Amino acid sequence: MRLHQLVIDSARRAPDAPAVRSSQGVFSYRELDDLADRYAAALHRRGVRPGDRVVLWTHKTLDAIALMQGALRVGAIYAPVSANNPAARVRRIAASCTPALVVADSDGIRRATAAGWDDSLPLASFDEVREEAPAADAPAPYENEPDEPAYILYTSGSTGEPKGVCISHRNALSFxxxxxxxxxxxxxDRLSNHAPFNFDLSVFDLYATFLAGASVVLVPEGLAYDPAQLGALLRRERISVWYSVPSALVLMMQRGELLSDEPPADLRVCVFAGEPFPIQQVHELRKAWPDVRMLNWYGPTETNVCTSYEVTDRDLGSTRPLPIGTAVSGDRIRIHPPREREGEIVVSGPTVMLGYWGQEPHKGAYYTGDIGRMGPDGMLEYVGRRDHMVKVRGHRIELGDIETVVSAHPKVASASCVVVGDGLDAKIHAVVVPEGPGGPGLLELKRECADRLPLYMVVDAVHVVPELPLTGNGKTDRQALLKQITALDAR
Structure with a gap:
């Protein structure tokens, strides 16, 4: 089982078929395969060997995809980091996985230089690496074992440090x-790539494309939540398989006139995952697109997709939450504690991660922290979280990650964060106890967050209070905080 074999095989079958469509142009499998070999040759020349890590800090481009493939071809493990991450966070990710090389696009190189990059972390631009060796110098593709790691996806961590979810070739290919x-x-087919490469939704976009010899359309990050542009791209690029978080679809429906015209002529499947899809919007979309298959997929980054549910006309009369369905990808799903109708969703099977990078290998089933229940039709439904992890537009966020940054501000004695609203209206509110008179303003905290966190984790509002409410066991009472915020906003 070799993840990098998919492009190699498709390039052999149909070298001139389009593989990647982007704002840079349309690129064939031959071009992608050759560029992957150039990066493999360059990495090998630089001494990158099996098991080494390569961090990619970049926008979504052909070069980024080719470098991922080149890393796999020399047996390295790639760790994609979205371009919207500040240099400080990229340094923390690099410190976590100790890469043989960090490769950044020109924007990343500029920001790294301005932030004073740590010289102990080797940094190079895509241009530098690409020109180091010809494709002919690439070593033979690495013949990995199925359970060797292929890539690391970094997510928000409750301690304030990013957590690296380590995924093997078997994990990815099973899904x-x-x-x-x-x-x-x-x-x-033409598959959309709406998600950034560090988001697990992109695994389907890229690798299902390469498995079938289809083409993937890279949606620029700047358009990810521009409803009018997204709707236009869907039709202009003749996308046949769309995959995104529900909030992107809702935004396109409500503000992008997605449903004002006839259904997109080429669209045959619409897949969504990453957060609950409000049932009324599901009904609206289903009625507007009766001939488009609609699939609701569920699974944390640690398991990728482990359940699936297909929306049909029978769902139109339902007022219950949209089910997340039944187990897929060879996985098994159960509720804990056993024999209860509602409880924690537990996943076991071939898609369950190897573990978090730098920690002990994961063994056995994965306890998701998500609460599920069995619906009357025997389908699993998502209820919510049992901890302080939240979803904002599909992005998984540990509130403790933001709280660590906010609490480090010199004007803050202590802080807690909550999410107010849901769907498109979800906002991150910081509640702070000031250090001395006054307290930090919203712009100050936004700058602090933007220097250390991805843009989707930057706080939207700040409230200064004399003290944080506590539960009986001395922990921050987040429900009481939500009531406080509601009361403050009502004034």
Whole structure:
């Protein structure tokens, strides 16, 4: 089982078929394969060997995809980091996985230089690496074992440090083979890539495409939540398989006139995952697109997609939450504690991660921290979280990660964060106890967060209070905080 074999095989079958479509142009499998070999040759020349890590700090481009493939071809483990991450966070990720090389696009190089990059972390631009060796110098593709790691996806961590979810070739391919078969991906398809490469939704976009010899359309980060542009891109690029978080679809429906015209002529499957899809909007979309298959997928980064539910006309009369369905990808799902109708969702099977990078390997089933219940039709429904992890537009956020940054501000004695609202209206509120008179303003905290966190984790509002409410066991009472915020906003 070799993840990098997918592009190699498709390039052999149909070298001139389009593989990647982006604002840079349309690139064939031959071009992607050759560029991957150039990066593999360059990495090998630089001494990158099996098991080494390569961090990619970049916008979504052909070069980024080719470098991922080049890293896999020399047996390295790639760790993609979205371009919207500040240099400080990229340094923390690099310190976590100790990469042989950090490769950044020109924007990343500029920001790293301005922030005073740590010279102990080797940094190079895509241009530098790409020109170091010809494709002919690439070593033979690395023949990995199925359970060797392929990539690391960094997510928000409760301690304030990013957590690296380590995924093996077997983990990824177990999901990809199921998903491509379920969706029926063929070489004629055009798949959207709405998610950034560090978000697990992108795994389907890229690798189901390469498995089938289809083409993937890279949605620029600047358009990710621009409803009018997204709707236009969907039709202009003749996308046949769309995959995104529900909030992107809702935004397109409400503010992008997605449903004002006839359904997109080429769209045959619409997949969504990452957060609950409000049932009324599901009904609206289903009625507008009766001939488009609609699939609701569920799974944390640690398992990728482990359940699936297909929306049909029978759901139109339902007022219950949209089910997340039944187990897929060869996984098994159970509720803990046993024999209860509602409890924690537990996943076991081939998609469960190897573990968090730098920690002990994961063994056995994965306890998701998500609460689920069995609906009357025997389908699993998502209820919520049992901890302080939240979802904002599909991004998984540990509130403790933001709280660590806010609490480090010199004007803050202590702080807690909560999310107010849901869907498109979800906002991150910081509640702070000031250090001395006064307290930090919103712009101060936004700057502090922007220097250390991805943009989607920057606080939207700040409230200064004399003290944080506590529960009986001395922990911050987040429900009381929400009531306080409601009362403050009502004044």
């Amino acid at each position: 990809i083979h199921w998903a491509a078969d379920e969706v029926g991906v063929t070489a004629d």
